[in-house]
Amino acid sequence: MKKSYRYRIYPNKEQKTLLEQHFGGTRFIYNRSLFIKNLMYSKFKINVTEIDLNNNLKLLKELHPWLKDQNSQSLQQANKNLLTGFKNFFEGNGAYPTRKNKKDQNFSFQVPQNYQINLTTSKIYLPKIGWMKIVLHRDFLDKEFIENELVTKEVNGEIILDQKLNRKFDIFKTLTVSRTSAGRYHVSILIDNHVPEPEPVEFDEKTTVGIDVGLKSFAALSTGEIIDNPRFLNTSLDRLKKLQRDVSRMKKGSRNRKKAVLKLAKHHQLIQNQRNDFQHKLSMKIISESQATCIEDLNVKGMVRNHCLAQSISDVGWSEFIRKLTYKAEWYGKTILQIGRFEASSKLCNVCGYKKDDLTLDIREWECPSCKTLHDRDINASINIKKIALNNLSTAGTAGRAC
Ligand SMILES: [Zn+2]
Structure with a gap:
């Protein structure tokens, strides 16, 4: 099941400018691609695809260098959204896509990948924007995920959720950044928690x-x-025994012993991870x-x-x-x-x-x-x-x- 979690973020002055540029940039791409798609179809009956539109991004960046400072994936997502709009329209599930206006109060853009959240210090990282304060007023991640380091990593004792680590689990979907008219910024994280459908799958002797x-x-x-048993585990266990011997050989309270203890702890973590x-x-x-x-x-x-x-x-x-x-x-x-x-x-x-x-x-x-x-x-x-x-x-x- 997919679920969205919305949190307030606090960008600094510089980051606010970057966020505003992204709102504008993705809106610009959306409108530009809509124009191209309409034109190509009405003039030449050519059906412009998402790949065509994404290829066109390179050209647009040459013509409008300010786009180069923006997260390419966010710009591509604008194309994806446009085509989803068309698909919905043709399936009878929505209106024909129209231009987005500044007046529409539609200040948002999407970050499909590579975002990070430092759960220890409550900070969020967005590509091309950097680290910002985030208020995580409710848990969005099962403790099980953190305990098993499914999508998190530890850096200097801090637990960081890394969307990149998520690929094999596919829990963290697109993140949406938005600004309210009152000037508050939020991120909304779409999470697929893999909760099963209510109906259990049938089984028989064969399955x-x-x-x-x-x-x-x-x-x-x-x-x-x-x-x-995986072979690496045996190798790691041999090394564990050696590290344990190292610790016991060293004088209690000595600096070398402390170092050896740290090494041992790290190795324990490695085995746990493996x-x-x-x-x-x-x-x-x-x-x-x-x-x-x-x-x-x-x-x-x-x-x-x-x-x-x-x-x-x-x-x-x-x-x-x-x-x-x-x-x-x-x-x-x-x-x-x-x-x-x-x-x-x-x-x-x-x-x-x-x-x-x-x-x-x-x-x-x-x-x-x-x-x-x-x-x-x-x-x-x-x-x-x-x-x-x-x-x-x-x-x-x-x-x-x-x-
Ligand atoms: Zn028998």
Whole structure:
């Protein structure tokens, strides 16, 4: 769902002049392009396209050098808006586009990309204008986005939202700068929060995938796919151990120790970022390739305490992955089905249902004594997780109807 958030900004004197120039420049381009489009059609029956109009910008900049100081993307957006106006008109959704007038009180222009917001100091950056004070009187960004550094970066301890970082998520759309007649300036940020449509996507056996948390690998899918732990993570973990040793070797309170501690902290952040990145990509892939995802409700804390598997389990960050998977499923109307952790998904043969009670953790592959199928331990488990989840669902459904 798309939502707009409007905030007041406080440009300085110089910036006010630049903003006024942008209001004028985008209006000028809009009117000029409208003129060209009308003329070319009435005289030559030529349908001028957005590309034509954008190419013409170069020429207009030569003829009117004051346009060169302006954000080209804002000028191009004026062309886009004009063509949207035409499209709406031809589809019966609006009036024929007309010239924009200063008298119309229409003082606005758009910044499609490359804006930044410093959330720590409450400042906004617009290309060709610079940094200005912004009053963020309400949150427009889910804390989850900041925590996971989806669209923000940290510079000198300050959190900065960078529209450039947004490309793969496509959350931050066009920003509109406007001035009221009272001389107040505002920005309006269009955000697509990816909240799913109210109707959930339907799923069946074919469009459902089961996932089992891997120990050697990151995960196994019921499709037969094994997702390996990313190699960079292992390299980073080796370096982490070295940095930890460095810290412990240095004298407490010494300057070198402080430096080493800082290095270690930075490296922790790097690993966190790498892991987040990997998990985001994978959860996105799984959510987009299936309509429902079945997982085991693992009590990760319990497992970490009880086993020597501690290292691998905390490293793969399974519970964090499930969290990402779950909210992405919500965004896209997909379903997550969980099964209890005590359902013996590993020990059952997914083909004939034979239960192999003596299956220990070190056995990676096994042959079913009953039907002779050769199983990869994790893939077999993921298929069972899917079967059990879908079965629980249909039983619950029947019970529901019976009531
Ligand atoms: Zn079997």
